[in-house]
Amino acid sequence: MSLTGHLAASLHDRGLGGDQASAARALRAVHRAMAELRRGTPVLIRGGDHTLIIAAAETVSARGLSELGLAGIGPAVLLLAPVRAAAVLQRPVPQDAPGTEAGAVALRLPPALLDPAVLRSLADPTAERLLPAEPERVGAPALASAAIALAKLARLLPALVAAPAAEAASGRLDLLSVEAGHIAAYPDTAAGTLTRVAEARVPLEDAPEARLVAFRAADGGIEHLAILVGQPEQALAEGSVPLARIHSECFTGDLLGSLRCDCGPQLRGAIKRMAEDPSGGVLLYLAQEGRGIGLVNKLRAYALQDQGLDTLDANRALGYGADERNFWVAAEMLRAVGIGRVRLLTNNPDKLAGLAACGIGVEGREAHQFAANGVNDAYLQTKARRFGHLLT
Template identity: 60%
Template structure:
C-alpha cells in the first residue's frame, strides 16, 4: 500500500513496478458519499478505473482541496465495498495522521514487503491505550494554579504521549474534578478565536485551583483526532462554507475520530474511579462510563462566543449534541 497523500511520480511508478495487480484506491465510505459515488453505509470503498490511476486522479479522489481543474469521470470508475484488508489500509493512514485513503495492489512475486496483520492494525489504538504507563512527572507551577504537577503517560512500546495536569492534592474519598482536553495547538498555544479550546483549558485549570484540586487530561487528539495538518485543511474548507462537522466529512473522516480509552486508563493509573467531569459533550460522559469510570456529575464548562467561533459553537450544539 501507499498512502494517497504520499503519491508522487516516483512512488507511484515504484508501486506499479512492484505490484502483482492493477492499482486501486481505497477510501472511507464517508469520502465516497461526499463525491457522490456511494450511497451505502460502507466503512470503506475500493475504487478502480480501466484507465489506471494517475496522481491527478488520486489527488482529486482523496483530497477535497485538490486543484484539479477538470474532474475525472467518476461514472467510469468501479466502486466496491472494502474488505478487512482494505479497511486496515485506511486505518493505517489515519494512524499516520494522513488523509484517510491509500493506493493498494497485491504484492508481486519479487516484492520484499513488510507484513502487518489486519487484526494488529485495527487493535493498535486500544492496545496502545491499555499499555499506557507513567514515564515521568514534575512539579510545574502554573499562572492560575501554582500547586500543580504534570504526569506523562506513554504506551509500552513508545508512541503517542498523553499528559495529566494535576492541580492540588487529590482526596481519594471525593469524586475528582476532571476535564478531558484534546490538545489544540491553535487554540491552546496561539489563542485562536476559531474555537473555545484555549478558554476551556485555562478556565478548567483555574476552576480546579479554586476547588482545591483537579485533573486535566491533556490528550494527544488534535482536531478531534485527525491531527493538526488535517485540522488546518478543515479550516480551509470552513472558510469555503462548510461547518466544522461537514469539513471533517469532506476530508473523509468521521465527525469525531477520538478514542477515550486512553483517558480512562490514565485515570485508573492515577487511582481515580469517580469523577465530576467538566464538559459540555455528553459523548465524553458516556465514553468514560463505558470504560469503567463512574461519572458522579457533569459540570458545565461554557464560555462566551465571539464573532469567529459563534458558528463553530452552534454546530457543536446542533450536530454534535453539546449542551450549552
C-alpha cells in the same frame, strides 16, 4: 456505530491478545507501517488468505507506485472512506452497496491518474477536482477497511491506492507487512500499554499547585499529559470526588489563541476552576488534535469551512468521522494516577458515556461553557446542533 457504542464494544472485546511482549511487537509493526505510509512507501496488509498492497495517495512516490505495480495482482484502485466517497460522488454511499466493504469504497483509477502529483490532488478535497464526473465504482478488495484504518492512524487523508498482492511481494521488494487484526486493535492496545515516563511540579499561572505527569505507550509514539491540580488523589481517599476534564490538544487554540474554537478558554478555565475547587482535579491533555484527525487535517478542514462547510461536514469531506478519538487513553491515565471516580467538566455527552464505558465512575457533569467571541459563533452552534453538546 456511535462513539459510545464503539467504546462499549471495546470494553467487551478488549484485550492485549497475549503477553506484553507480543502486544509490544504488534504495536511496533503498526507504528512502522504508519511511518512507511507517511514517507510514501507501500506496505502490505495481511489477513486470513488475503494480502493487500497499499500506498497513501497524498504521499506516494513514483518509486512507490512502481513497487505497487510490481507487487499488485490486477489494476490498482483508489480506496476512500465512505464519507469521503460520498463527497467525491456528491451523493450518499450506502454501506451495503456493490463495491463497498465495511469502511471503504473503491473507485477505478484510469492509468493517467497514476501519478504522484495527481494522486495528491485526488486525496485532498481542498485541491482541484481531477476525478471523472462519474467515477466507476468497483468491488473493494479484501482488507480495504484495514487500509483506511491504517491511514487514519497515520493522520493521513484516508485515501489509498491499493491492489491485491502476490504473497512473495514482501520479500522480493523488501516491503513491510502488518496484520489487519493488529491495526484494528492498535488504539486500545496502545492505551493499555501506557506508562508513566516523567513527572514534575509545574506551578501554573492559575494553579500554583500543579504537577505534570507524562505517559507514553509501548509503540513509542506521541506522549499524553496529565495535569494534576491540587491533591485530587488525597481528596478521593477522603471521600470527595475531584474534577476531571478530557482535553484534546489544540495547537491553534491552546497556544496561538485562535478565535475559531473555544479550546483555549476551555483549557485555561478548567485549570482555574480545579484550583478553586477544594477537591482539586486532573486535566488529561491528549495528543488527539482535531478530535483525532491531527493538526494538518484540521487545517484542511478549516479551509473547507471557509468554503461554507460546517465542522462536521468538513471532517466528512476529508474522509473522517465526526469524532475519531479514543477515550481508553483517558481512562488508563486516570487509573494510573489513582483517580477512579470523577466529576467531569464537559458539555459533551459522549465523553460522559465513553469514560463510564471504560470503567471510570462518572459521578456527575459540571457544565463548562464559554461565550461566543463573534468568530466561533457558528462553530459553537454546530457543536450544539450536530454534535449534541449541552450548550443551553
